[in-house]
Amino acid sequence: MPAIKLNVIKPSVNNMTVRVFVRAAGLDFDEHDVYGQTRSADYLARCPAHLTPMIEADDLPKGALWESCAIMQYLCNRHGLAQFYPADPARRAMIDSAMFYLVGTFYPYLARATYPALGFPQYPGEVGHSDADAATKEQARQAAVEALAEPLEVFRAFYLDGKPFIGGDKPSIADIRLASTLEFLAAIDYALPAWAETHKAAMATSLGKAYAEPAADVRGYIGYVKSQRT
Ligand SMILES: N[C@@H](CCC(=O)N[C@@H](CS)C(=O)NCC(=O)O)C(=O)O
Structure with a gap:
């Protein structure tokens, strides 16, 4: 039986991150699609944050771990x-910095800019x-779109700094998170x-x-929501 149970929602880039990683690392995992089930009593008992990606493994003190970057680090x-x-x-700290900067600063702008187009709950400035x-x-959404350029440029100028990857010659977990x-x-046809x-x-x-495999699920979803637009 695989050592890692990975709970996912396939259209999500937070999930794509870990789905790419476990494949690239050649880990023994079992993927469970929990679309629409994250607020069920059963899921909440294991993951009160009702989030994906979430892994379950015997050696984890509470049996479960969420947050894509924490999962990859672990x-x-x-x-x-x-x-x-x-x-x-020092090199590890750069990877951590890039991931925290992405999740803490860049992703909130990206969510505000794209979630309405993706049909996800929450829109600019809204919590509930x-x-x-x-x-x-x-x-507010437009303001978020405009705000994306500055942190994006930080990834180029500071973290990549002429290297092919944040990790140097080879992709690191921060590169997987960024890409x-x-x-x-693509959901808002943003010119990268x-x-x-x-x-x-x-x-x-x-x-x-x-x-390619996890990316196809995200791209397929984006293609679907675009096809539904009038
Ligand atoms: N910062 C988290 C974000 C995780 C997250 O927002 N997951 C969403 C999908 S994109 C989710 O599982 N939502 C289901 C729910 O809230 O019930 C990470 O990087 O893993």
Whole structure:
């Protein structure tokens, strides 16, 4: 029986991140599609945050672990995967910084900019419910679209700094997190800078099917929501 149970929602780039990683790392995992089930009593008992990706493994103190970057860090530590997550503290810190910057600063803009087009709950400035009218929401969404460029440029100038990958010559877990995340920008036909297209292509070439299979699920979903637009 596989050692890792991976719970996923396939259209999601947070999930794509871990789905790409476990494939690229050649780990023994069993994938469970929990679309529509994350708020069931059974799932909440295991994961009160009702989030995916979420892994379950016997050696975890609480049996479950969520947050895509924490999952990749844990699996790299557990399986000694220094090719994705360098052991050297300074190099490792750069990978951590890139991932925290993505999740903490870049992703909130990206979610605000793309989630309405993706048909996901929450829209600009909203936590649960807002009485803002459609024009105000769209204004806030546009502001988020415009805000994407600055942190994106930080990835190019600081984290990549002329290297093919944040990890250097080979993709790191931060590269997997970045490339997967940028897939959602196709939902709003955001013109990615050339370096980001180059990075995505290098990821696809370097990781092959490990990247292509989960990416196809995200791209398929984006194609579907676009086809539903009037
Ligand atoms: N920061 C988290 C975000 C996870 C997240 O937002 N997951 C969403 C899918 S994109 C989810 O599982 N939502 C289901 C729910 O809230 O019930 C990560 O990187 O893993």
